[in-house]
Amino acid sequence: MTELYIILALCIVILGLLAVVGALVILLIRGDNAAPEQQHSRWNKTVYAGQRDAYSEQKMAQWQLELLNLQSGQRYRIVLDRPIVIGRSIPNYHTFNDVGIGQSTAISKRQCRMFETNGQIYLQNLSQVNCTRLNEQLLERPTALHLGDMIQVADVLLRVNMMYCMPV
Numbered sequence: 618m619t620e621l622y623i624i625l626a627l628c629i630v631i632l633g634l635l636a637v638v639g640a641l642v643i644l645l646i647r648g649d650n651a652a653p654e655q656q657h658s659r660w661n662k663t664v665y666a667g668q669r670d671a672y673s674e675q676k677m678a679q680w681q682l683e684l685l686n687l688q689s690g691q692r693y694r695i696v697l698d699r700p701i702v703i704g705r706s707i708p709n710y711h712t713f714n715d716v717g718i719g720q721s722t723a724i725s726k727r728q729c730r731m732f733e734t735n736g737q738i739y740l741q742n743l744s745q746v747n748c749t750r751l752n753e754q755l756l757e758r759p760t761a762l763h764l765g766d767m768i769q770v771a772d773v774l775l776r777v778n779m780m781y782c783m784p785v
Contacts, residue, residue: 680733683779684768686718692778693718700732702743703770723747723771731762738762738780747771 684693693716695701705724706717713726725744732739741759742749749756750769768775 680738680782681779682731682738682762682777684716684775685778687774687776688772693775695731697731697733697738700730702727702730704728704743718770718775719773721771721773724773728770729756729768732759736782740766740768 680697682695682697684695685691686693695716701716702714703716703718704714704726705722705728706720707713707726708720714728718724718728725747727743728747729740729742729744729749732741738761739759740749740751740756740762742756747770750767751760751762752767753769762777762780764777764780766777768777
C-alpha cells in the first residue's frame with residue numbers, strides 16, 4: 618500500500634513539472650516579454666545597427682524600405698519597428714542616429730525621422746537649422762512617403778527605391 622502512495626505522489630510531481638514546462642513553451646512561442654498591459658504595438662526592425670525593442674510584439678506584417686543615395690550609390694535597407702532617425706555620420710564617435718548619410722556639417726546629427734502610423738510611413742524634419750526637403754518641398758510637418766519620393770538633406774539626395782509591406 619505504501620508503494621502505491623509513493624507512485625501516486627511521483628505521478629503528481631511529474632504532472633506538475635509537465636504543466637510548468639508546457640506554460641514555458643507557450644510563453645516562448647508567443648514571445649510575451651512583458652505583462653499585457655505593458656505591451657504596445659511596434660514593428661520588428663533591422664536597420665542593420667539597431668536592436669529590437671524589449672516590449673515589441675509581432676505583427677502580421679512589417680514595412681521595409683530601401684533608400685538609395687543618388688550621389689554615392691549607397692543603399693540603406695530599413696525595416697521599421699520604431700522611428701528611424703537619419704542624420705550625419707560621425708566617424709569614431711557614438712551614433713546619434715540610426716542611418717548616417719554623410720559627414721557634411723550641413724547635415725544635422727538628427728536631421729529627420731521615419732515612422733509608421735496606421736499602415737503609412739511618414740517623414741518628419743527634426744532639424745531647426747538645416748531643413749529636409751521631400752520632392753523639392755520644404756518638410757514643415759510629417760508627410761507620407763511613397764515609392765520614388767526624393768529626400769534631400771543638404772547636398773545628399775536619397776530616393777525611396779523600394780517600399781513594401783511583408784508578412785512576418
